[in-house]
Amino acid sequence: MSPSLSGKEGSHSKSSDPLSEKRERIRHSASHVMADALRSFYPEVQLAIGPPTDDGFYYDVLLPPGTPQLTLEDLPKIEEKMRQIIKADHKFIYKEIDRKEALELFAKAPFKKQIIEGIPAEEKLSLYSHGGFTDLCEGPHVNSTGEIKAFKLMSVAGAYWRGDEHNAMLQRIYGTAFESQAALDDHLKNLEEALKRDHRKLGKDLELFMFDPVAPASPFFLPKGAIVYNELIKYIRELYKKYGYQEVITPQIFSTDLWKRSGHYDNYIENMYMFEADDREFGVKPMNCPAHAMMYSIRIHSYRELPIRFADFGRLHRFERSGVTHGLTRVRSFAQDDAHIFARPDQVQAEITVFLNQFMETYHMFGFGDIFIRLSLRPEKRTGTDEMWDRAEAALENALKANNLKYAPTPGEGAFYGPKLDFLVKDAIGREWQLGTLQLDYSLPERFNLEYAAEDGSIMRPVVIHRAWLGSIERFLGILIEHLAGAFPVWLSPVQVVLVPIADRHTEYAFKVVSELVEAGVRAEVDDRKERMNLKIRDAQLKKVPYILVVGDKEAEAGTASVRMRTGEDKGAKSVADVKAEIMQMINERK
Numbered sequence: 001m002s003p004s005l006s007g008k009e010g011s012h013s014k015s016s017d018p019l020s021e022k023r024e025r026i027r028h029s030a031s032h033v034m035a036d037a038l039r040s041f042y043p044e045v046q047l048a049i050g051p052p053t054d055d056g057f058y059y060d061v062l063l064p065p066g067t068p069q070l071t072l073e074d075l076p077k078i079e080e081k082m083r084q085i086i087k088a089d090h091k092f093i094y095k096e097i098d099r100k101e102a103l104e105l106f107a108k109a110p111f112k113k114q115i116i117e118g119i120p121a122e123e124k125l126s127l128y129s130h131g132g133f134t135d136l137c138e139g140p141h142v143n144s145t146g147e148i149k150a151f152k153l154m155s156v157a158g159a160y161w162r163g164d165e166h167n168a169m170l171q172r173i174y175g176t177a178f179e180s181q182a183a184l185d186d187h188l189k190n191l192e193e194a195l196k197r198d199h200r201k202l203g204k205d206l207e208l209f210m211f212d213p214v215a216p217a218s219p220f221f222l223p224k225g226a227i228v229y230n231e232l233i234k235y236i237r238e239l240y241k242k243y244g245y246q247e248v249i250t251p252q253i254f255s256t257d258l259w260k261r262s263g264h265y266d267n268y269i270e271n272m273y274m275f276e277a278d279d280r281e282f283g284v285k286p287m288n289c290p291a292h293a294m295m296y297s298i299r300i301h302s303y304r305e306l307p308i309r310f311a312d313f314g315r316l317h318r319f320e321r322s323g324v325t326h327g328l329t330r331v332r333s334f335a336q337d338d339a340h341i342f343a344r345p346d347q348v349q350a351e352i353t354v355f356l357n358q359f360m361e362t363y364h365m366f367g368f369g370d371i372f373i374r375l376s377l378r379p380e381k382r383t384g385t386d387e388m389w390d391r392a393e394a395a396l397e398n399a400l401k402a403n404n405l406k407y408a409p410t411p412g413e414g415a416f417y418g419p420k421l422d423f424l425v426k427d428a429i430g431r432e433w434q435l436g437t438l439q440l441d442y443s444l445p446e447r448f449n450l451e452y453a454a455e456d457g458s459i460m461r462p463v464v465i466h467r468a469w470l471g472s473i474e475r476f477l478g479i480l481i482e483h484l485a486g487a488f489p490v491w492l493s494p495v496q497v498v499l500v501p502i503a504d505r506h507t508e509y510a511f512k513v514v515s516e517l518v519e520a521g522v523r524a525e526v527d528d529r530k531e532r533m534n535l536k537i538r539d540a541q542l543k544k545v546p547y548i549l550v551v552g553d554k555e556a557e558a559g560t561a562s563v564r565m566r567t568g569e570d571k572g573a574k575s576v577a578d579v580k581a582e583i584m585q586m587i588n589e590r591k
Contacts, residue, residue, distance in 0.1 A: 023178065024052045025139075026149075028140065029148055030177040031050035031051065031175070032141070033082050033086060034050070034078065034082060035050055035133070035135070036085055036133035037078050040081055041077070047059065055187075060111075061173065063171065070173065072155065075173075078153060079153050082151065085130075085145055088131065088146075091143065092129070092130050092141040092142065094126060095127045095129070097136070102116050102125045102136060103116060128141055130144070150180055150181040150184035151177035152175060154175055155173075155174045157174070158172070159323060163321055165321070165323075190431075193429050196485065197481075197485045197486075198482065199327055199479075206486055207223075208228065211327075216322065217322070217333075219474060227523070228492055228493075232470065232477065233473065243354065244307075247310075248295060248310050250291035250292070250295070250312055252285055255281070255282055256282065262289070262293070263417060263447060264286070271319050285314070285317070286318045290444075291314075292312065293444055297448050301451075301453070302453050303454050305452070306462060309339055310340050312338050315334070316336065317332060319332060328478030329433075331474050335473050335474070336468050337469055338466075340464055341464070342445075342450065344460070348395050348440070351465055353402070355438055358469065363435075365590060368426070368483070370426040372432070374410050374423075375421060377393055377412065377413065378393070378411075378412070379416060381416055383416055384443035388442035388443055388446075389418075389419065389442075391442060392441070393419045396438075400421070415441075418442065420437055423436045427482060427483040428484070435476055436467075437466075438467045445461045488544065489591065490587055491586065491591075493523070493545065496545070496587070497548075498536075498545045499511075499526045500549065500550045500551070501527075502552035506551050506555075509551055509556040510526045513549065517580055522583055522587070527540065546565065546566055547565065547566075547579070548565070549579065555573065560574060561574065563579060
């Protein structure tokens with residue numbers, strides 16, 4: 001019997017969806033089978049954790065000293081051994097075990113021993129066995145290995161034990177499993193499509209952004225990327241004017257005194273960059289709320305002034321471990337369309353409703369039609385009293401019900417200062433992403449002694465609403481790139497029009513057209529390279545330029561342009577005035 005551990009640490013959250021539960025059982029069971037197969041090739045391998053995930057499963061392992069690291073070439077032989085184990089249809093057998101017995105069983109398994117020692121004494125321990133393999137695991141699993149109908153091992157990567165770079169570097173073998181071959185085939189097809197849409201690849205191909213080890217997990221936005229970034233901010237600023245926000249600018253570095261007062265020092269410091277200067281400790285801001293509280297607190301406000309809405313695009317910095325950073329979607333340096341609303345208690349419901357309506361309108365404009373709301377409730381580590389949390393959670397739930405919106409309560413997932421609404425959207429290929437957020441906070445006003453004078457002259461506490469439509473602009477942009485496969489709408493495209501002269505003699509006319517377009521506010525340029533016309537058109541399509549205008553003798557004489565779209569559609573010759581009007585309409589209406 002070969003003991004290992006897959007449950008407890010790294011375990012997948014339970015789902016109420018029957019298909020998701022079935023897949024979780026299949027994937028968890030497949031991770032055991034993979035570990036069993038691996039041990040048949042490497043009897044001395046040290047197995048760490050092997051949980052199911054949203055997309056499949058993995059197992060973290062440490063090969064014996066002197067053994068070559070696993071590569072993609074090793075996966076087929078492991079898959080073949082897994083098929084043999086699955087075909088044998090071994091039963092998964094559950095057994096409870098006491099702590100002393102578990103420590104004896106895992107005495108030569110250091111990773112598992114560490115986890116066992118970290119599990120509270122009152123929690124039960126259990127084994128799952130199949131064939132000659134035993135795993136210390138809480139489950140759940142399928143009845144037998146034969147129920148694993150379709151699987152595939154996907155990749156091998158490095159992973160620090162417990163995500164800590166100071167610990168041993170393990171190898172993580174990723175796989176996926178489904179209830180049928182058809183479901184697996186669909187998943188693999190989606191992965192292939194996702195690879196084409198990978199924002200890291202498209203960001204490089206379209207010259208939008210770059211990364212460099214000199215600034216780990218912190219993007220450099222190139223000129224074209226900066227255009228897209230600033231257009232997103234411009235759009236949000238228009239909403240700020242419409243909905244009564246005041247934009248502010250706040251420092252990036254604050255004394256520890258502020259972070260202790262806000263609660264970040266006790267509840268968030270592991271995610272912050274701290275340093276000493278002038279014999280004092282400082283922290284780079286990971287969020288804007290304490291600074292906005294300071295600005296509100298400069299005087300007592302009248303009830304007539306509320307709600308006060310402070311908006312801030314300031315840079316934020318959070319220490320994300322290198323193992324979880326990923327392109328633009330998980331970075332250490334970013335900005336948010338971040339705002340804090342200081343409202344009277346009687347204004348909270350109306351403010352939440354306005355936010356919900358604007359959120360839905362914004363995301364539908366970007367083409368995200370499938371939106372799911374998660375009500376994230378109080379975490380174990382939090383500030384404020386239970387009474388504050390009761391009020392905040394009830395306010396959010398009442399607002400959702402009043403607006404007839406479906407939602408799922410999620411215990412333990414709130415921010416340390418208040419419950420929140422997390423908005424999850426599905427992209428063009430069905431992947432789910434968490435983007436915008438709204439958080440209700442009764443604690444911050446207490447910590448910063450924020451007040452307003454009520455109508456009867458009494459002094460009251462406001463409520464703080466933390467909210468962001470897009471969330472992290474970097475993250476939103478990365479997801480939007482993948483959702484659109486890099487083909488931005490005209491208003492967001494860094495280059496909206498490319499003029500392609502058929503021959504050198506048409507270049508002058510091409511620049512004349514470009515000048516007219518640029519004067520109207522269109523981002524247009526001429527491709528005057530000494531290349532064939534068809535190659536230039538193809539290059540513009542690959543660069544996802546919405547409009548490609550081809551000009552030759554007839555066009556120069558008639559004041560027209562032959563209009564091609566990046567999709568390959570040929571719209572024929574149009575007057576420059578008509579093309580300009582069409583493009584300007586697409587830009588102004590953000591179609």
